[in-house]
Amino acid sequence: MLEFIQLLNQRYQIMLGQLGSEVGRISYQQRIDQLTLAEAFIRKGQLISRSSAQPLQLAIIGPTQAGKSTLVNVLLNSHTAGVSPLAGHTIHAQGFCNEITPAECQDLQRYFGRFQQVEQLALTRERYDCFSLTEVAASSRYLPSGILWDTPDFDSIDSVVYKEGVLRAIALADIVILVVSKEKYADQSVWDMMSSLEELHQPTIICLNKLSEGSEDILIQSLKEKWQLARNDAFPEVVPLYYQRQTGLPVWPEVKQNLLRDLASKINHKKQPRFEQELVKKYWQSWLEPVIAEHHAASAWHDMVNVAIKQALENYQRDYLNHPRHYETFQHALAELLTLLEIPGLAGVLTGARKVLTWPIRKMMNLGRKRQHIADSSQELVILNQIAEHLFIQLTDRLMDKAEEDHQRTWWKEINSLLRRQRPDFLLEFSSMAKTYHVDFQQDVEKTAQRLFFKLQEQPVVLNGLRATRVTADAAAIALTLHMGGIGVHDLIFAPAMLTITSLLTESAIGSYMHKVEYELKQQQLNTVKQTLFLDGIAQKLLQLPEQLSTMHHFNISSTQLQAVEQQLTEKRHGLRLL
């Protein structure tokens, strides 16, 4: 799951740069933030499961200038966090170790991943992907032992560039301390953030900073309303912070002295795996929305290809198999039959031919060459190539329509350009596959001739009747010419002698058998063409096109990939932990 979330996050970031609409960009940025938070939260689960003796993590979060860094100093009783009246002063997650040493926090570098741990003084505005851990000498009256994190704001315009650090620090927190000032507490960004953290189930307190006398109760009531609008869990404890002129710092109320220690004592990580699962499930549908849209487009493409293939096969039947003038395969079988019969007329021709034939020409008559020659003059191949060309033209037209009307425009446009680019190769390949099929299929033609030949052996009357006809000799001579490459199959069919032979056989006692054999040959031919040329050939190539889409413009996460990861998501407890 972790890897999948990272992959999805990467793809969103790449796609974000390509989006034209502002609305689209906002929603993509939101999803990137959610994915970053979820990724960090799962990493936190890994941290806990590696060692249960992890230091407590407290994160101070809030809008810019709320006084986060100031509160860090108050709680730590030091001046270690940088404070400034300029917005966006803190831009890195900065951890302060209270009653623990940085050596006890070595796992954190792994948690922060590509973010590098550096000394607090080495944090610079040039690099956002850093964090620091600093040991604090003074002892705190309010904090349990652990790490207190000062975090950057999440509401200023610049915050988008350092938000990942904020989210990583927040996801790590066992306790969240939200700091708001009376000017900032109502900002939508604050409540959006609090709403997005609900599934993390972190014990939270709200510090109301920069308070002036008399406003506390109204502000707390208002905070409560905001909280209840944003979240379903109980409104947390509020700590009012009043400014002390002498120190120039807000004061942590004495009555709340043990608040953080009490909260810390209740922390229990047992439910972490369930919380991770809840978090992922909450956003799952929305994260996958563009991925699913691509799957829908891919499935529409699938349908489009299937319709085109079906149409092509119908054309093949109409223009070849069932076409009275184009269909020649069975006639070819009859020509083969005549050569098998070795009828006396043919023998004469053959003897004559043998006299003139020299060795190289006889060599030319070997089986492969004969089949090749038949393929070269095949009407079927001409028609098949035309059908394939027509199929591509039709698909290109439909793709252009889709690119106009569908909201997945880029997807369709890119499929279209992939198809255009590869069309010449597809057609060449199809043509050569068709030729191979045709040469191979002549074996079936010859087998059909043999079936007829054996049937004729059982019918001596028909056989003798045939042999008695002068026309058989003519037909056999033509059949031989076909084998020698002197005539194409098509010319053979229309030779008067062949037509006579065909009608003689049709009207004979084996007429109905012949029809059956012809029908079976046609079926066999249709199935072979369908499977080898259209399904295993063209369709497969076309259906693989979406896999070649560039990941610069598309999520390109396959449904198999998605199914595998969704199965993990529906697994019961610890489902996420197994990943």
Ligand SMILES: Nc1nc2c(ncn2[C@@H]2O[C@H](COP(=O)(O)OP(=O)(O)OP(=O)(O)O)[C@@H](O)[C@H]2O)c(=O)[nH]1
């Ligand atoms: N009047 C008054 N000023 C305060 C109080 N707390 C903080 N400040 C001032 O508010 C300014 C911002 O304080 P910071 O602690 O730097 O605020 P921050 O939330 O860390 O701000 P960023 O790091 O920029 O996000 C500083 O000038 C502080 O001195 C307070 O309680 N009252």
Ligand SMILES: [Mg+2]
């Ligand atoms: Mg600060």
